[in-house]
């Protein structure tokens with residue numbers, strides 16, 4: 001028998017269940033029952049809870065920290081996309097559908113999430129990057145998507161701080177920004193008002209498939225009984241999946257950011273750089289053990305990635321690196337320095353601004369780079385909303401709606417076919 005664990009047989013009323021619990025786990029002191037249970041209080045979980053509660057379902061959410069205490073509260077706050085296109089695919093649904101939901105919460109429901117449709121400017125550093133983006137623009141336009149190539153002077157006219165010396169700028173009007181913590185908490189609050197029970201400080205330590213159907217989910221202080229279980233545990237889908245004997249191929253990828261002191265308004269768009277998309281268009285770096293679209297392979301930097309904006313409180317924030325360093329969330333000062341110099345190439349004013357703070361968080365990257373949203377067929381009534389990688393803040397609201405519609409109706413929305421968990425979730429061998 002594994003020395004770290006012991007088998008317990010617990011009798012609960014007429015029900016007898018068997019489970020594995022870590023040694024030292026306190027006796028359960030509360031039992032709560034609901035039809036549906038969501039684990040994870042990031043954007044994916046909060047958005048799913050909101051939509052399920054709106055459908056009138058009996059739903060409970062458990063989160064081990066506070067709402068938005070991980071990636072959903074630590075990100076840059078970028079959202080939106082290039083439009084719905086002529087034939088909307090999953091990416092169009094997730095980006096543009098989420099944008100509509102952000103608008104609904106902020107404008108119709110009155111949540112101040114600091115949301116605005118700011119547009120986004122991508123700095124183009126070289127002629128090769130310019131040629132690449134010219135081709136991309138043609139293909140975007142033929143698919144019915146938005147975008148525009150601007151000269152540096154045209155870009156300056158809408159964003160006074162951008163560098164006139166670059167080769168040009170790619171403008172995406174349909175991109176926006178919002179405050180990560182305020183937004184994620186708004187979704188959780190809207191879920192609560194629609195009838196969901198939101199429980200923070202609930203670290204899930206064991207999950208048991210009940211003999212009579214459904215699940216018993218144990219935290220350090222309570223037991224939650226449900227018929228349907230939804231995993232929205234972001235970068236922790238791997239370890240939480242293991243509690244069910246499942247291998248969920250989602251890896252924690254560290255993203256890190258830095259911020260200046262608060263300044264009067266200096267720029268208004270979201271700012272990025274074409275360097276990474278140009279590099280990844282030639283080789284996205286993914287293989288059997290590494291997700292695509294990372295900035296590093298081991299210690300080696302493959303490319304520089306950049307995203308940033310000025311927050312309503314005046315801080316200018318930038319980030320970009322995506323590194324596989326396990327669950328390490330300590331920012332790497334060397335990477336921050338590279339990122340700051342990269343940002344200064346696009347908006348020179350940041351070169352002389354001191355860094356006031358840095359932070360890092362973990363992005364849930366699936367091994368193949370695509371979202372994992374839908375029913376896990378290896379267990380009864382088990383769903384997942386995750387794998388939203390570097391854009392789960394902006395894509396999470398619609399991911400939650402598609403998942404909730406699936407759970408509520410029992411029918412998979414057709415756009416979720418490419419996110420089907422059946423393609424990659426397996427039994428632990």
Ligand SMILES: Cc1cc2nc3c(=O)[nH]c(=O)nc-3n(C[C@H](O)[C@H](O)[C@H](O)COP(=O)(O)OP(=O)(O)OC[C@H]3O[C@@H](n4cnc5c(N)ncnc54)[C@H](O)[C@@H]3O)c2cc1C
Nearest residue numbers: 040042044064072075076078204234255361391392393394
């Ligand atoms: C630096 C950085 C910048 C980013 N910039 C952007 C951006 O500009 N735009 C964008 O769209 N996305 C961005 N992202 C990505 C985005 O933040 C994530 O894709 C998104 O937040 C993932 O949401 P989630 O709900 O799946 O995961 P999370 O927010 O990580 O939520 C998962 C939750 O599950 C909880 N949990 C885990 N295990 C357990 C357990 N055992 N018991 C109970 N609870 C548990 C965790 O505590 C956590 O709160 C960025 C990420 C980072 C780190």
